[in-house]
Amino acid sequence: MNTQDQHGRGRTGPRPRRARLLAATGAAALVLASGLATPAASAAPQARAAQGAQAQEAAKAQKDDKSGGKVLTVAVAQSVDSLSPFLAVKLVSTSINRLMYEYLTNYDPKDAHAIPGLATKWEASPDKLTWTYTIRNTKWSDGQPVTAEDAAWTFNKMMTDEGAATANGSFVGNFEKVTAPSPTQLVIKLKKPQATMTALDVPIVPKHVWEKVTDFSKFNNDKSFPIVGDGPFVLTDYKADSYVRLKANKDFWRGAPKFDELVFRYYKDQDAAVAALRKGEVSFVAGSPSLTPAQAASLKSDKNIHVNEGPGRRFYALATNPGAQAKNGTKFGDGDPSLLDERVRHALFMAVDRKAIVDKVFQGHAVEGQGYIPPRFSTYFWKPSSGQELAYDPAKAGQLLDEAGYKKNSDGKRVGKDGKPLNYRVLCHATDPNDKAVGKYLQEWWAKLGIGITLDCLDNVTDPWLAGKYDLAFDGWSVNPDPDFVLSIHTCDARPQTPKDTGATDNFICDKAYDDLYAKQLAEYDPAKRADLVKQMESRLYDLGYMNVMAYPNAVEAYRTDQIKSITTMPSSAGNIYGQDGYWSWWSAVPADSGDSSDGSSSTGVVIGIVAGVVVLVGLAVLFTVRRRATAEDRE
Amino acid sequence: MTTAETTKTPAALGPRALAWRRRRASAARFWKEYRRHRAGVFGLAALVLFALVALTAPLTVGSDVSSVTDAPGRPLESPSGHFPLGTDQFGRNLLGLVIWGSRVSLLVGLLAAVLSVAIGAVIGITAGHFRGWYATVMMRVTDWFLVMPTLVLAIALATVMSRSLGTIVLAIGVTTWPTTARLVRAQTLAVESRPYIERAKALGGGHWHIMSRHVLPNVMPLVLAQTTLIISSAILAEATLAFLGLGDPTVVSWGGLLQDAREAGAVSSGDWWYLVPPGVAIAVVALAFTLCGRAVESVLNPRLGVSR
Numbered sequence: 001m002n003t004q005d006q007h008g009r010g011r012t013g014p015r016p017r018r019a020r021l022l023a024a025t026g027a028a029a030l031v032l033a034s035g036l037a038t039p040a041a042s043a044a045p046q047a048r049a050a051q052g053a054q055a056q057e058a059a060k061a062q063k064d065d066k067s068g069g070k071v072l073t074v075a076v077a078q079s080v081d082s083l084s085p086f087l088a089v090k091l092v093s094t095s096i097n098r099l100m101y102e103y104l105t106n107y108d109p110k111d112a113h114a115i116p117g118l119a120t121k122w123e124a125s126p127d128k129l130t131w132t133y134t135i136r137n138t139k140w141s142d143g144q145p146v147t148a149e150d151a152a153w154t155f156n157k158m159m160t161d162e163g164a165a166t167a168n169g170s171f172v173g174n175f176e177k178v179t180a181p182s183p184t185q186l187v188i189k190l191k192k193p194q195a196t197m198t199a200l201d202v203p204i205v206p207k208h209v210w211e212k213v214t215d216f217s218k219f220n221n222d223k224s225f226p227i228v229g230d231g232p233f234v235l236t237d238y239k240a241d242s243y244v245r246l247k248a249n250k251d252f253w254r255g256a257p258k259f260d261e262l263v264f265r266y267y268k269d270q271d272a273a274v275a276a277l278r279k280g281e282v283s284f285v286a287g288s289p290s291l292t293p294a295q296a297a298s299l300k301s302d303k304n305i306h307v308n309e310g311p312g313r314r315f316y317a318l319a320t321n322p323g324a325q326a327k328n329g330t331k332f333g334d335g336d337p338s339l340l341d342e343r344v345r346h347a348l349f350m351a352v353d354r355k356a357i358v359d360k361v362f363q364g365h366a367v368e369g370q371g372y373i374p375p376r377f378s379t380y381f382w383k384p385s386s387g388q389e390l391a392y393d394p395a396k397a398g399q400l401l402d403e404a405g406y407k408k409n410s411d412g413k414r415v416g417k418d419g420k421p422l423n424y425r426v427l428c429h430a431t432d433p434n435d436k437a438v439g440k441y442l443q444e445w446w447a448k449l450g451i452g453i454t455l456d457c458l459d460n461v462t463d464p465w466l467a468g469k470y471d472l473a474f475d476g477w478s479v480n481p482d483p484d485f486v487l488s489i490h491t492c493d494a495r496p497q498t499p500k501d502t503g504a505t506d507n508f509i510c511d512k513a514y515d516d517l518y519a520k521q522l523a524e525y526d527p528a529k530r531a532d533l534v535k536q537m538e539s540r541l542y543d544l545g546y547m548n549v550m551a552y553p554n555a556v557e558a559y560r561t562d563q564i565k566s567i568t569t570m571p572s573s574a575g576n577i578y579g580q581d582g583y584w585s586w587w588s589a590v591p592a593d594s595g596d597s598s599d600g601s602s603s604t605g606v607v608i609g610i611v612a613g614v615v616v617l618v619g620l621a622v623l624f625t626v627r628r629r630a631t632a633e634d635r636e
Numbered sequence: 637m638t639t640a641e642t643t644k645t646p647a648a649l650g651p652r653a654l655a656w657r658r659r660r661a662s663a664a665r666f667w668k669e670y671r672r673h674r675a676g677v678f679g680l681a682a683l684v685l686f687a688l689v690a691l692t693a694p695l696t697v698g699s700d701v702s703s704v705t706d707a708p709g710r711p712l713e714s715p716s717g718h719f720p721l722g723t724d725q726f727g728r729n730l731l732g733l734v735i736w737g738s739r740v741s742l743l744v745g746l747l748a749a750v751l752s753v754a755i756g757a758v759i760g761i762t763a764g765h766f767r768g769w770y771a772t773v774m775m776r777v778t779d780w781f782l783v784m785p786t787l788v789l790a791i792a793l794a795t796v797m798s799r800s801l802g803t804i805v806l807a808i809g810v811t812t813w814p815t816t817a818r819l820v821r822a823q824t825l826a827v828e829s830r831p832y833i834e835r836a837k838a839l840g841g842g843h844w845h846i847m848s849r850h851v852l853p854n855v856m857p858l859v860l861a862q863t864t865l866i867i868s869s870a871i872l873a874e875a876t877l878a879f880l881g882l883g884d885p886t887v888v889s890w891g892g893l894l895q896d897a898r899e900a901g902a903v904s905s906g907d908w909w910y911l912v913p914p915g916v917a918i919a920v921v922a923l924a925f926t927l928c929g930r931a932v933e934s935v936l937n938p939r940l941g942v943s944r
Binding site: 269270271272274275278291292293294295297298299356360363428430433436437439440441443444445454455456457459 | 703704705707711712725726727795798799881884885886896898899900901902903904905906907
């Protein structure tokens with residue numbers, strides 16, 4: 001329930017693309033060049049050879065690493081937006097913050113209920129407005145003790161400094177006062193009851209280091225290493241889009257991690273990351289957002305690689321622009337007016353075959369979408385009753401459009417109220433192949449309905465998104481065990497104050513019935529009653545037809561069993577590894593005994609490389625002689 | 637066809653018929669010369685083949701081949717009797733897609749090259765004709781475009797404009813013209829220094845008359861050869877832009893197929909049939925255009941020497 005989980009959602013998106021572009025340009029040049037030089041020889045061996053050479057270098061580098069101890073290398077693609085816990089919102093950054101700083105509470109890896117973290121226990125006053133946390137007796141990595149004063153200072157900073165509230169401000173919006181009467185006691189006073197008090201995903205930072213920071217909106221916590229923390233790992237080095245290096249914290253209160261070092265290494269190209277995994281250059285690949293079906297299938301046949309597939313935390317949806325409006329009532333953006341008609345939205349909903357998307361695009365690596373919250377969170381999972389469900393039914397969708405007054409013209413195109421054929425702009429993330437693939441299906445399904453679409457696949461979808469300049473958009477959020485955050489982004493209050501501001505809103509939805517339910521659930525401490533309210537909210541959201549949840553993609557990730565002996569998934573039975581709601585995976589990973597096993601495969605790479613090189617040379621020689629002969633003839 | 641002076645001809649024929657006869661003769665002469673360049677003939681044959689494939693695609697494979705909802709196969713099937721080049725990630729027939737994709741690749745390549753050469757020719761001729769400050773400004777603009785990395789500029793253009801074929805054509809066209817402009821300007825300067833231009837001026841020929849009637853016919857051979865050469869680089873540029881995900885994702889093209897293959901993870905999972913056919917097709921067409929262009933160039937401009 002905090003912004004950390006925005007990965008997946010494109011808006012977070014300005015994932016630096018330049019490096020990827022360069023890499024891709026290189027790859028393109030390689031494929032094209034090899035094709036040009038030897039039209040007969042396939043392009044693939046060359047590409048593979050190049051990968052082989054790269055992997056060898058990297059393996060060498062890794063051996064150097066190993067002299068210091070057991071290193072766990074993770075391939076990542078998402079850029080770190082900031083290492084400051086007050087600013088970081090991207091999944092990779094918040095995951096790293098989890099490793100650097102202990103939170104008050106953590107989630108149990110089995111069923112995600114709240115368990116002690118930095119707080120050993122907590123209790124609420126009878127009116128549930130005063131919460132007292134007992135702080136654990138532990139130390140920062142520079143030897144100073146961790147006290148309640150650190151926690152109080154962190155929260156107070158977020159309440160008083162707007163810059164410090166950038167990432168996690170939503171947690172403290174309802175706080176009245178935070179004090180530390182003793183080094184082991186933290187007291188939080190609330191204005192109104194708040195159901196998320198045992199799920200405060202806020203990293204507690206050392207006051208003695210952070211009080212020197214002047215501008216929290218600019219400080220990225222990446223200047224002096226190692227960075228003082230109290231989590232299972234200590235960050236020792238970071239280079240943007242290159243690597244993040246963390247050292248195990250041997251004094252961590254829950255027990256030292258088994259690996260000595262944890263390195264996040266950047267691979268902007270997923271195929272390169274998979275190749276690196278094959279060569280043993282990295283131990284783990286999560287993919288962004290997950291491995292493709294083809295990659296998963298081919299990795300499964302490798303005996304030293306385990307492909308882990310667990311139910312995902314994300315939903316994958318199609319969001320509709322409901323006519324963007326700011327809190328002050330100003331309308332902006334240019335969403336198609338026909339989408340304001342609920343019947344049109346339902347018709348679009350009904351013309352999408354969600355089962356086909358799961359079967360064809362995700363090839364079974366996903367679960368068909370129903371309610372807003374994925375089935376993994378069984379407490380809050382809701383699905384429409386058979387009467388309510390907007391099942392795939394193109395004929396009925398056509399009827400609905402006819403009823404709404406959008407009739408077909410002589411060309412078979414539906415005509416809008418302005419007399420022009422309906423054509424929706426669908427915003428898609430150029431970085432997510434699934435968007436493009438689903439877009440192709442949408443185009444054909446909706447064309448049968450008589451509606452055209454234009455796929456706008458952009459690297460940076462944030463600008464048109466925030467400006468409300470789209471009709472439909474691919475959307476996706478990771479959901480936390482506590483659903484408060486993903487629910488809050490559809491309330492009227494989350495909209496921006498004026499069109500110029502940035503709100504926390506997802507796609508400008510504002511519905512009074514939904515808002516009332518949201519306020520009720522936030523103040524409800526009884527878990528069963530709260531779950532019931534959350535389900536009512538999901539039902540309301542479904543009926544509105546603004547969010548078409550098409551699928552819950554699985555997390556498909558792979559790791560080398562000859563480097564990692566065991567690793568905790570979350571939930572521990574069939575769960576995911578990367579991007580958990582805690583530090584369980586990297587903290588629990590056990591190194592395997594065997595050493596470097598990649599020699600065999602890299603020598604194959606060399607052989608292939610030599611063969612490809614010879615083929616190219618022979619090709620060039622033939623070309624050269626032919627030309628020489630031609631000139632000789634001409635000279636005669 | 638290069639100069640206004642002609643040899644003695646029977647008076648019975650009118651000027652129009654004479655001109656036609658002269659053109660026929662020079663075309664025959666051109667073809668005779670061209671035939672001697674074996675590589676050029678090979679390139680031409682390849683081009684004719686590809687053009688036929690592209691033009692007859694609606695009859696042979698039809699637009700249904702790019703439909704994802706009615707895809708006939710399972711995802712990423714390896715080549716078989718039923719699917720000679722296997723299937724893509726949606727289960728579509730790759731052979732059909734490569735054939736269908738040739739239409740877009742060739743069309744964009746041709747249009748972009750024509751646009752590029754048109755811009756280059758206009759700027760080159762006017763800069764060569766008018767001289768003075770106009771030429772200086774134009775040539776500095778040309779220099780600026782010349783030193784800009786073409787691909788980077790094209791990517792920037794394609795990013796800011798909407799995703800469509802027109803955008804790609806424009807992005808390639810407006811970034812590749814400077815070489816043509818310089819070539820054409822040099823040729824224009826050479827032509828304009830000939831005495832008959834001075835004669836034409838003395839007889840009252842205006843700027844437009846000189847440029848269109850005397851300079852243009854003389855730089856035309858150069859322009860034609862340049863067009864053929866630029867087409868191949870335009871096709872490559874189109875493939876590159878599509879590969880980088882800057883094309884229209886709903887249009888099937890060779891570069892787009894490579895991009896799809898990469899995104900589906902075909903490289904790391906070894907599904908070569910998804911990568912190789914579009915790659916080879918791009919390479920062969922680019923090569924064919926280059927061979928043709930070289931041959932045309934050396935036929936029309938003997939000074940270039942035989943080895944070209």
